[in-house]
Amino acid sequence: MKLVVLLCTALFITSVSAAEPGDGFVSLFNGKDLTGWVAPEGDNGHWKALDGVLDYDALSEAAGKDKNLWTAKEYKDFTLRLDWRLKQTTGLYPMPVVLPDGTHKLDANGKEILNPTPNADSGIYLRGVGKAQVNIWCWPIGSGEVYGYRMDKSMPSEVRAGVTPKMNADKPVGEWNTFEITMKGDRLTVVLNGKKVIDNAQLPGIPASGKIALQHHGGRGKDGQMSAASSLIQFRNISIKEL
Template sequence: MKRILALAIILAFSIGGFSQEHKQFISLFNGKDLTGWTMPGEVPGFEVIDGIMVAEPSNGSDIFTKEEFANYIFRFEYLLSEVGNSGVLIRCNHENPWETGVEVQLLAPWTPYRDDLHCTGSLYGHVAVTNRPDETTGIWHQMEIRCDRNLITVSVDGQVTTKANIDTVGSMKNKHITGAIGFQSNHSKKGESARFRNISIRNLDLEPEYVKAGFFEEDARYRKPAHAAALKIGAPMIEPLAQLLSAKSPVAQSGAKQVLFDLVAESTAPDSSGAKKDAVAKSLEKSLRNCSEASASQFLEWLLKMTKSEN
């Protein structure tokens, strides 16, 4: 009986953890139309058929999210026809995707040029796979792409195929670290296709603790998205930032002070809502009660007074 109870508890925690992670993913494709996506080319390269995003017209326009992302976990399922040729473009400007971003390859095993640097799961032409994925055509596979500041990890069917530290890859030195996500249109012959479904994303830059860690990055390229994300999160970010006021890192301290000031300035602007101002004030009050470091307390008190003053 005790063993059964223990197993039940473990299962409950496992299901709870899975459920929590699942809730953090949002769908990027509604299965009905291409809302939230854009095709900048003259010839559409994608359409929706029976709830599936299909790239069939040969060399039509690639498709991109209208929203841009920096740090995230991107998941989708794909099916390639016998000689299907597509790809996923990450952190790119859709007007110049290959110059600004990187392609994660999706390629059927039909060409003699499909080496480890250009096969499914590779960062095409930049980083080869270290674990070749199953490339069987005509069946659904799942791909996960994790962009975590300077680290990019690609998995296929639950197995990691590629890991890359972009700071160590010379050809990726000037690539963007924020941008749209796109799918490449059918780059094979007419009649071939690539199909996509269950397209979702977990935006790490909406999670305060993840964003907080970005303030410690030595490279300003990775701090900048963290600062922007903190401003977007708003009041829920104040307590994590207040904790950084006592951090040993001068870079983290300086960034936290600036963003805290900016959050208070936004909340007290003439066009700001009273609810936003109240939320910021309450978060500052709570942070102040939990603060034991003198200089940090003084800074928080000063910010709090700003929220109490009349506009």
């Protein structure tokens, strides 16, 4: 009897893990290869499927500057769901103190306060542009922010504040996190681990449609060591629902 129960349990677990996302979502990663994705030319297998996850070691050998992994398809309005985890940090990165309005805290002399901190860095490019990147990193402000818009001083103050996370909802390095990213028109909402960190933020000028990318960052320096904030990262359970 116990054997029957164990077999039934095993079949149930297998069927659940192999199931499609449901609720109108379509899987973007089959866990076996990069079908549906476009690796940079000359990457030489550094973006790869490994034990059911999409793994990256920050060492793409692509000759150009674009070492990111892109979807083959373009998307307009959508909700993207995925799990991600930073495998480890590399080096110390001079992190600023980001204030709720998106600016950086200054000391008594008007200079940015920078704290050397272990870091890793990646993100999700939306609609084909790096400026519209939902960041993944170890900064105290937390993942989910849109650095390209927050740092653009030509943007209205409400835009820069809107793309600044309302809280740090990240789990420690090495643990899995879950993003739900909704892009509708020029409005972005990001839920991280069940907490809404970006709420209907405006991204002025973002293209109406475009591909999604998983970001490369860092790599090996001239000294042979991994540079600070390299993209040592994994993704899994990637699915999308077009709106």
